[in-house]
Amino acid sequence: MDFYPLLNSLRIAALSTALIFFVGLWAAQVISRCSPLIKGVLDVVLTLPLVLPPTVVGYLLLCILGPNGWVGGFVERWLDVRLTMVWYAAVFSSAAVAFPLMYRTARGAFESYNKTLTYAAQVLGRSNRWIFWHIQLPCCRQGIVAGTVLAFARALGEYGATSMIAGYTPGKTATISTTVYQFWRTGNDAMALRWVLVNLAISAVVLLAINLLERKER
Amino acid sequence: MALTVDIKKRLGKFTLQVSFTGELGEVTGLLGASGSGKTVTLQCIAGLLTPDEGRIELDGRVLFDHRAGIHLPPQQRNVGYLFQQYALFPHYTVEQNIAVATRNREEVEELLRRFHLEPHRKKRPGQLSGGQQQRVALARILAAKPQVLLLDEPFSALDTHLRGEIQGELSRFLAQFSGPCLMVTHSQDEVRRLCHRVCVVHDGVSQPMQDTAEFFARPRTLSAARLLGCPNISPVEHGTDGTWYATAWGIPVEIPPGTSRVAIHPHHVRLVSGPGQGRLCGNGTHIEVGIFSVNVDVATPCGILHVELPRGVWEEKNDTQSIWVELPQDQIIPLMDG
Numbered sequence: 150m151d152f153y154p155l156l157n158s159l160r161i162a163a164l165s166t167a168l169i170f171f172v173g174l175w176a177a178q179v180i181s182r183c184s185p186l187i188k189g190v191l192d193v194v195l196t197l198p199l200v201l202p203p204t205v206v207g208y209l210l211l212c213i214l215g216p217n218g219w220v221g222g223f224v225e226r227w228l229d230v231r232l233t234m235v236w237y238a239a240v241f242s243s244a245a246v247a248f249p250l251m252y253r254t255a256r257g258a259f260e261s262y263n264k265t266l267t268y269a270a271q272v273l274g275r276s277n278r279w280i281f282w283h284i285q286l287p288c289c290r291q292g293i294v295a296g297t298v299l300a301f302a303r304a305l306g307e308y309g310a311t312s313m314i315a316g317y318t319p320g321k322t323a324t325i326s327t328t329v330y331q332f333w334r335t336g337n338d339a340m341a342l343r344w345v346l347v348n349l350a351i352s353a354v355v356l357l358a359i360n361l362l363e364r365k366e367r
Numbered sequence: 368m369a370l371t372v373d374i375k376k377r378l379g380k381f382t383l384q385v386s387f388t389g390e391l392g393e394v395t396g397l398l399g400a401s402g403s404g405k406t407v408t409l410q411c412i413a414g415l416l417t418p419d420e421g422r423i424e425l426d427g428r429v430l431f432d433h434r435a436g437i438h439l440p441p442q443q444r445n446v447g448y449l450f451q452q453y454a455l456f457p458h459y460t461v462e463q464n465i466a467v468a469t470r471n472r473e474e475v476e477e478l479l480r481r482f483h484l485e486p487h488r489k490k491r492p493g494q495l496s497g498g499q500q501q502r503v504a505l506a507r508i509l510a511a512k513p514q515v516l517l518l519d520e521p522f523s524a525l526d527t528h529l530r531g532e533i534q535g536e537l538s539r540f541l542a543q544f545s546g547p548c549l550m551v552t553h554s555q556d557e558v559r560r561l562c563h564r565v566c567v568v569h570d571g572v573s574q575p576m577q578d579t580a581e582f583f584a585r586p587r588t589l590s591a592a593r594l595l596g597c598p599n600i601s602p603v604e605h606g607t608d609g610t611w612y613a614t615a616w617g618i619p620v621e622i623p624p625g626t627s628r629v630a631i632h633p634h635h636v637r638l639v640s641g642p643g644q645g646r647l648c649g650n651g652t653h654i655e656v657g658i659f660s661v662n663v664d665v666a667t668p669c670g671i672l673h674v675e676l677p678r679g680v681w682e683e684k685n686d687t688q689s690i691w692v693e694l695p696q697d698q699i700i701p702l703m704d705g
Contacts, residue, residue: 268415269454271441273468273511287458 150340153320154328155347157236161324162305164237165244166251169300173251174293178281181259199249203309206245210314214241234316239324242310247303251296258292259285294362302355306348325351369547370515374411374421374431383407385573386421387566389515389547395576396562397551398594404571405551406451409517412549413448414441426514426546447513451520453504455492461503462488468510478506497525498533505540516541516548522557534560555595559583567591569705588705592630598673600630600702617669618645618694626701633662633675635698638684639691647672647694651687665690 180191198206214221214232221232232238262285270280286293308326315322317331325348332341370389375382383404389395397405410416412423414430417438423431425446430439455464461484465475479485482502492500501521508516521537522530538561541548550562558565558579565582567574569590577587586592592600601615603626610619613629620629639646649667661681665672674692684690 263454265450265452265454266456268410268413268441269448269450270456270467271415272413272444272446272448273507274442275467276442284456288456290458 150343151320154323154325154344157239157322158305158324158326161236161239161243161307161311162301164240165247165304166297166301168240168244169248169251169304170297173248173255173296173300174286176252177255177259181256195252196249198245199253203242203246203307203311204313207242207310207313210242210245210310214238214314233314234318234322236315236322239307239311239315239322242314243304243307246307246310247300250303251300254292254296254299255289258289258296261292262289291363295359298355298359298362302352305351305355369426370412370549371422371424372408372412374408374418374423376407376411376416376418376420378404378407381571383411383418383571385566385568385571387573387576389549390564391547392545393563394541394548394550394561396558396565396579397549397568397573398555398558398565399553399568399590400594401553403568405553405568406519408568409448409519409549409551412444412515412517413446414439414444445512445514447508447511447516449501449504449508449516449518449521452524453492453500455500455503455507457492460489460491461495464492464503465507465510468507474510478510482506496529498529498536501525501533501537505537514546516544516546518548518550520551520553522554537561553594555583567594572705574705585700586630587703589628589702590705592628592700592702597630597632597700599633599636600628601670602628613694613699615670616647616667616672616694618647620699621696622699622701625703627704628702630700630702631694631698632700633673634660635695636672636674636676637693637695638674638676638680639693641691643693645694645696646691648689648691651690654687656681663687663690665692 176195180188183191211233212218216222216225216233224230224232232241266284266288267280270284271277306326308330311324312327317323317327323331325344329341329344329348332344369391373386375384381404385404385408387395397408399405407416411418412430418431418433420433421431422429422433425444429435429437430444431437456467459467462475462479465478469475479488482505484499484502484506487495487499492503495503522533525533534557541561550557552558562579564576565579566576567588567590569588574588574591582591583595586595586597589600601613603611603620603622604614606612606619611622612618613620622629642648647667649665649672651663652666653664655662656678659678661676661678663674663676663681665674672692
């Protein structure tokens with residue numbers, strides 16, 4: 150059995166989660182401070198990928214990152230780097246689809262954070278950056294960890310947008326989910342089942358990890 | 368003049384307008400009902416909120432000046448702030464909480480000793496009692512070496528039975544602090560025990576400051592008399608004969624111009640045997656006998672007068688009908704609006 154799809158899926162999920170983690174925290178921090186109107190608009194825009202069909206997200210991503218899209222075209226012309234049909238193209242699709250999970254849970258955590266703790270640290274002379282990393286984040290730890298794990302799990306299982314933007318090339322862009330589809334489509338039920346079992350195992354481990362973390366918090 | 372504050376801030380339909388000074392080594396009480404803008408005032412001084420207009424100066428250093436465009440961030444103001452619920456960092460131990468304010472290990476040790484926190488150094492705030500939490504908060508404030516202390520309702524987070532003990536502890540602590548100290552409170556008891564001077568804040572507007580003793584004896588405004596819990600307050604009216612009358616008691620009063628009401632403390636009302644100047648008659652309705660004194664509500668033709676008499680004086684009387692009382696002119700407190 151060729152384990153390339155497993156490794157590829159894991160590295161895609163890890164990279165997109167790292168990306169989502171920082172961008173999600175930043176967006177949550179900025180938006181939780183905005184006025185209600187701007188907050189409402191940005192919130193809708195940033196949450197859309199959660200409810201849109203993944204194929205729609207994939208289509209939009211192709212419009213931007215494809216060889217004729219304005220970002221994809223620019224990068225290909227000037228850096229000679231393709232952003233579609235390569236393994237790291239799936240990082241963009243997984244990140245786009247999983248982003249709302251991180252952003253929304255982090256924003257919820259920031260909104261219930263007791264701002265007085267930040268005030269106290271400011272008066273004690275600590276910089277705003279120090280306070281964010283040492284006081285605010287640890288106090289919102291539970292929500293942020295939950296958001297990160299959920300985003301990782303979602304990124305790991307991404308299929309629709311990924312199959313559109315990265316396609317399926319064995320040994321190059323194949324992920325677990327695209328591999329399952331490919332084996333089933335070609336009638337190789339035994340191999341499809343194996344990958345289904347791998348996927349089930351990973352998902353169970355992730356959910357178990359969330360539960361253990363929650364119990365430890367208590 | 369160690370701390371001078373003169374600021375204005377609009378908050379929705381409410382406008383805060385306060386001006387007062389805090390002297391070195393003195394505790395100034397900001398007294399007002401909840402929602403009168405006391406906490407906002409402290410937050411403006413600490414730099415957590417920006418006033419719309421005005422100026423804040425500490426020890427010759429300008430912290431805020433609207434005209435000159437000066438607005439120091441809270442980190443540079445050198446202010447010690449005791450928050451209502453103390454705002455201890457829940458994920459840090461006692462010693463880590465103190466170490467947030469100083470990098471010097473020895474200072475942390477010294478403060479742990481001084482505030483009797485050594486046995487609790489490894490505990491987190493959630494494992495401490497209210498009094499211990501307050502000691503951690505005070506130690507943490509001192510670690511930052513503040514020039515001024517701002518205390519926001521320092522006893523509101525404590526159970527009643529702990530309050531007396533901790534008030535004593537805090538008053539010893541404040542006696543050792545050489546800078547000015549500002550204490551926000553809605554309790555006249557705390558003012559009496561801890562403050563040298565009082566500034567009443569009513570509906571967001573500060574009133575001229577008074578010495579604590581003078582404030583209790585002769586409050587200057589209606590809101591101050593209400594905060595003191597003075598129950599005998601009467602409007603005044605200009606009579607046809609040119610004198611002023613206290614309408615709730617039906618007696619003439621001598622008052623300075625600008626007075627809108629008069630008040631008298633219940634223990635200043637005297638029991639007398641018959642009619643005379645400044646005297647009125649009524650029936651004792653609600654009678655409450657205490658250990659040393661008796662509280663009587665006297666129903667006069669114009670309204671109820673609350674009277675507090677020494678127990679001996681009341682027991683000689685033994686008749687609750689047709690009680691004659693005198694409101695001595697020199698004990699009548701003229702009050703202004705506000």
